[in-house]
Amino acid sequence: MLSRGRIVDAAIDLIEREGADAVSMRGIAAGLGVGVMSLYNHVPNKAALLDAISETILSKIEFTDDPSAPWTDRVRVQARAFRQIAHHYPRSTMVVFSRQLHSSAGLLPVERALSTLRDAGFEGSEAVRMLRMFVAYIVGSLLREVGVTPTFAPVRGDATVAEVDPVLFPEVSSLAPLLTSCDHDEEFEFGLELLVQAMAVRAGEQSGRRRARG
Amino acid sequence: MLSRGRIVDAAIDLIEREGADAVSMRGIAAGLGVGVMSLYNHVPNKAALLDAISETILSKIEFTDDPSAPWTDRVRVQARAFRQIAHHYPRSTMVVFSRQLHSSAGLLPVERALSTLRDAGFEGSEAVRMLRMFVAYIVGSLLREVGVTPTFAPVRGDATVAEVDPVLFPEVSSLAPLLTSCDHDEEFEFGLELLVQAMAVRAGEQSGRRRARG
């Protein structure tokens, strides 16, 4: 028996195997051993299916952070949970980023993050701003990590960089080896640490002001 | 006379008018008053055309930062230049983000940024890490700002948030008004400032260590 869930799962499998461009209603149906039009009994159209894929991916994020741990550690754990799922479904992650979903699928991550930020001492618009900044960093990082099409990426990039004119682009030229290679784990942790520290500084100022007022 | 540049310009116009999904070789050709296949005399295929669009957009970034200004100000100016062009071509920006380009089109921004980071005291891998973190934030922010499909966005989001269960999602529920509305300028500047300050702290530690060694 066909179902919305089975269709979404098959679609995610197909995307991970053959890429987001290769996904088609016919391909998904073939993967399920089913006629194309049968899909439309469970999904109104392809756009809705892609939205459903986004929600499913988002819902797979597992939060294992300990509520009693310091908020800085919880922030780190939550950020890594986000990243882990993106690495597990790299190509589907691209479709998540390419669609803005109006649904409440991503609400649990937001709730957890806001709760953590409250523990850190941020409230109201300050908490929302912190959240948005943090999400921006994570999304931007993952877009870079995941957008390089992990499978069969032609390493043509090196050749291009080798041709960089050292006179026009001295900095790029001298840092070329560092720019072409990238330890994604290390890069992510670096930015994460910088952000957590920046937030800690800001949190200290906040509580300092509150103490001064109280 | 048809040319690669005219094709790219027409394609960008079309994307901004009707969205990235609506862009087709036939549509572009029609906009130029030309047969479809004529395009293929100047562009090998649609993917290459989209790459060309990305490069063109990237090349439109104007750097007006004063090399004699403090590096913190230069960072701010460069970030805003990036953002400005994304706002000028919002829908094309989405295609830029959805493609990773192997070309050297985005090299000038990188060069300028690395030069600024060197002035701040960052060198080698530290500079590259700072650059990548900064780009991640900017890209993530712009993806949020631009991904909300500025034109004719159905404001269904508010209704969805109004239905949030206050028991399941207390934080989201209490901050709902702040979460639904968003002053993009303010949000961007907030994160930008936080990052610049974090970088300044790190730069101070760097130069401190150098002084200690020297």
Add this chain to the structure above:
DNA sequence: GACTGGCACGTACGCTGTACGTCCGTCAAC
């Protein structure tokens, strides 16, 4: 037994990207 609703499915239409062949205007060589 008849009736009804849901689901799987085939057909068909308009759209897409693009391979291939054709035509025509321009320019060089004789």
Add this chain to the structure above:
DNA sequence: GTTGACGGACGTACAGCGTACGTGCCAGTC
């Protein structure tokens, strides 16, 4: 002035896409 080559604009054609619509089967209810 004629001829030949060549580059660019173009039409045709094909495979593949999303999906509107109609058909047939099968379970459940009166």
